[in-house]
Amino acid sequence: MCVALVRQAFVPDITPAVKQELIDAGMNGLARLGQTGVIRQLLDKYEIPLDDKAGFVLRAAKGKQLFDTAEKSSKAEDYEAAKKVLQAAVDNKKPDSDVKAVANATYRLAWCYFRLQELESAGQTFEEAARALQAVNDDAAVDASWMAFASYQPISKQNARFATAAVRILEGIKQDYPQHPYAAKADYHISKLMQNASPEEALKSLAAVTPADPNYLNARYDLCALLYRGWSQSKSEDRSAQANQLKAAADVYLQAANNPDEKRKLRVTLHVVEAFAGVDPNVAMTYLSQAQSIATKLPENARAVADYHYFAMRHASKQDPAAEQEHAQWLVDHTTGSRYELSALVTAARGADKALASQPQDRDALSLAHRIYSRLSARLGTSQQVLKTTKNARVAASKTASLATQLGNDAEAAALLEALAGAYPQDKNYLRRAGTAQFKTGNFAAALPHWRTLVKGSKRNSTEWHEAKYHQIACLANTDRALAKQALTQYQVLYPDGGPASLRTRFQTLRSELGQ
Known part of the structure; x- marks a missing residue:
C-alpha cells in the first residue's frame, strides 16, 4: 500500500500538491514499518526531488544515501552534501517523527561534521545523538558519547570549556556504561585533559559565554558539572562556599533551560541536593522535590532517574523510613548490577527485618525478605574465600539460608550452609545447620x-552430642547399613533407655528401620 502511494504520485497529470501528499504518506508509512531499504530503492528509481516541502522521512533517507556515498568516497564535497540534507532532516523533524530514525539521522549528521573536522559542531551533535540513541536503547549510544569526547579532545587546548565538556562526557560513560571498554579508558583520558586545562581557566571560559551564544546552555551545564566536580573533590572541611557557588550556577541553568534535555536538568538538580545534604537539609529537600517532578518525565531506565531515587533514599533515611524503603525497593527492582544496587539491598534488608519482626510467620514477608537477602548474598559473594574475609557476606549468606529453610527451600539452604561450614569448619552452628539441611534434602553422604x-x-x-549421634547413625543407615547397625548397638549398650527424652522416639524409629 505504501509503495503504491509513492508510485501513484508519478502517474501523469498529478498536481504538485497531491504528488507531495502521496509521497509523504507513502514514505512515512514505510518509515514506520522500518522499510528503509524500500525507501532507498524508491529514491533511486523515481529520483524524488527534495523541495522545501520534503519532510523528515524523505530527507533522512536521502541523507543516509548521500552519507553512504561519502563514506565510500571519503570526499569532503560528498560529506558536505550529506551534511546539508541530514541537517535539514533533523531541523524538519516533527513530534510524531520516528524517534529512532531521528536519532540515527542525528548520528550520521555528527559523523559528517567530524569527517569535515568541524569538531565543535561534531561534539555537540554527537552528544545530541547519544541522548537520542540512549532513549531508544540503541547500543550505538555509547559510541556516540565516545565520539563526542573524541571531537572535543583535539580542541580542548584551544578553549578550556571543551576540556570540561570532554571530561563530563567521559565521566558519563563511566556512570552509564561501567562495563564497557570505553569506561576502562576514561580515567586515563580524564587525567590528561585535567592536566591540559586548570579548573580556574575552564570556569572563566565557561562563565564568559553569553546568553546570545547558541552554545550558552551547553556552557552553563558544563559550568555546573565543573563546579560539582570541584565540590566533590575538595578536601576542605567546610565546603559550603563551593556548594553555594554550585547552587547559584544551577539556578541560572535551570531558569534558562526552557526545554532542554530533562536528564541534564535532573543531574544538575541532584548535584545541588548532594552538595547541601550536609550543609542545609532544607535546601536539599527543596531541590529534591524539584528533582522528583523532573524524574517523572523520564523513562524508568534513564540512569538519572536511578540517581534521583538513590539520593531520595539517602535523604529519607532519618526522616521518613517508609519513603526510604519505597526508594530502596525501586532501586532493587530497577538497578541490578549498578553502583546503587548494594546500598539499596542493604537498606531494603533492614526494612525486611523490621517487617519480619512484627509478623514473623507472614508468608509474604518471609518471601520478600528471602528475595532481598538472596540478591544481597549473591551480590556480596558466597565463595569460601569471600565468606572467610567479609563479615557482611557471611551474615547475608547465613540469613538467606535461614529464610530459605523457613520457606522450605532446603536445597538452597544446604548449598549456602555447605559453603559456610567449609569456610568455618569448626563452627558448630554452621556444621549443625549444614548437616540438618543436607539431611532434610536426603543428601546423607554430604550430611x-x-x-x-x-x-x-x-x-x-x-543433648547436642546425642542429637549429633542420632543423625550420624541415621545417615549411616542410608549409606552404610551394616556400620549403622553396629553404631546403634553400641549406643543402645551405653544408653539402654534410648537417650534423652526429646530423641527417644526418633531412636526407636531408627531401631525399627534397622530391624533392631
Whole structure:
C-alpha cells in the first residue's frame, strides 16, 4: 500500500500538491514499518526531488544515501552534501517523527561534521545523538558519547570549556556504561585533559559565554558539572562556599533551560541536593522535590532517574523510613548490577527485618525478605574465600539460608550452609545447620561428615552430642547399613533407655528401620 502511494504520485497529470501528499504518506508509512531499504530503492528509481516541502522521512533517507556515498568516497564535497540534507532532516523533524530514525539521522549528521573536522559542531551533535540513541536503547549510544569526547579532545587546548565538556562526557560513560571498554579508558583520558586545562581557566571560559551564544546552555551545564566536580573533590572541611557557588550556577541553568534535555536538568538538580545534604537539609529537600517532578518525565531506565531515587533514599533515611524503603525497593527492582544496587539491598534488608519482626510467620514477608537477602548474598559473594574475609557476606549468606529453610527451600539452604561450614569448619552452628539441611534434602553422604565432626566436638552425653549421634547413625543407615547397625548397638549398650527424652522416639524409629 505504501509503495503504491509513492508510485501513484508519478502517474501523469498529478498536481504538485497531491504528488507531495502521496509521497509523504507513502514514505512515512514505510518509515514506520522500518522499510528503509524500500525507501532507498524508491529514491533511486523515481529520483524524488527534495523541495522545501520534503519532510523528515524523505530527507533522512536521502541523507543516509548521500552519507553512504561519502563514506565510500571519503570526499569532503560528498560529506558536505550529506551534511546539508541530514541537517535539514533533523531541523524538519516533527513530534510524531520516528524517534529512532531521528536519532540515527542525528548520528550520521555528527559523523559528517567530524569527517569535515568541524569538531565543535561534531561534539555537540554527537552528544545530541547519544541522548537520542540512549532513549531508544540503541547500543550505538555509547559510541556516540565516545565520539563526542573524541571531537572535543583535539580542541580542548584551544578553549578550556571543551576540556570540561570532554571530561563530563567521559565521566558519563563511566556512570552509564561501567562495563564497557570505553569506561576502562576514561580515567586515563580524564587525567590528561585535567592536566591540559586548570579548573580556574575552564570556569572563566565557561562563565564568559553569553546568553546570545547558541552554545550558552551547553556552557552553563558544563559550568555546573565543573563546579560539582570541584565540590566533590575538595578536601576542605567546610565546603559550603563551593556548594553555594554550585547552587547559584544551577539556578541560572535551570531558569534558562526552557526545554532542554530533562536528564541534564535532573543531574544538575541532584548535584545541588548532594552538595547541601550536609550543609542545609532544607535546601536539599527543596531541590529534591524539584528533582522528583523532573524524574517523572523520564523513562524508568534513564540512569538519572536511578540517581534521583538513590539520593531520595539517602535523604529519607532519618526522616521518613517508609519513603526510604519505597526508594530502596525501586532501586532493587530497577538497578541490578549498578553502583546503587548494594546500598539499596542493604537498606531494603533492614526494612525486611523490621517487617519480619512484627509478623514473623507472614508468608509474604518471609518471601520478600528471602528475595532481598538472596540478591544481597549473591551480590556480596558466597565463595569460601569471600565468606572467610567479609563479615557482611557471611551474615547475608547465613540469613538467606535461614529464610530459605523457613520457606522450605532446603536445597538452597544446604548449598549456602555447605559453603559456610567449609569456610568455618569448626563452627558448630554452621556444621549443625549444614548437616540438618543436607539431611532434610536426603543428601546423607554430604550430611554425615558434619554430624561426625559434631559428635567429636561436643561434650559427651550432652543433648547436642546425642542429637549429633542420632543423625550420624541415621545417615549411616542410608549409606552404610551394616556400620549403622553396629553404631546403634553400641549406643543402645551405653544408653539402654534410648537417650534423652526429646530423641527417644526418633531412636526407636531408627531401631525399627534397622530391624533392631
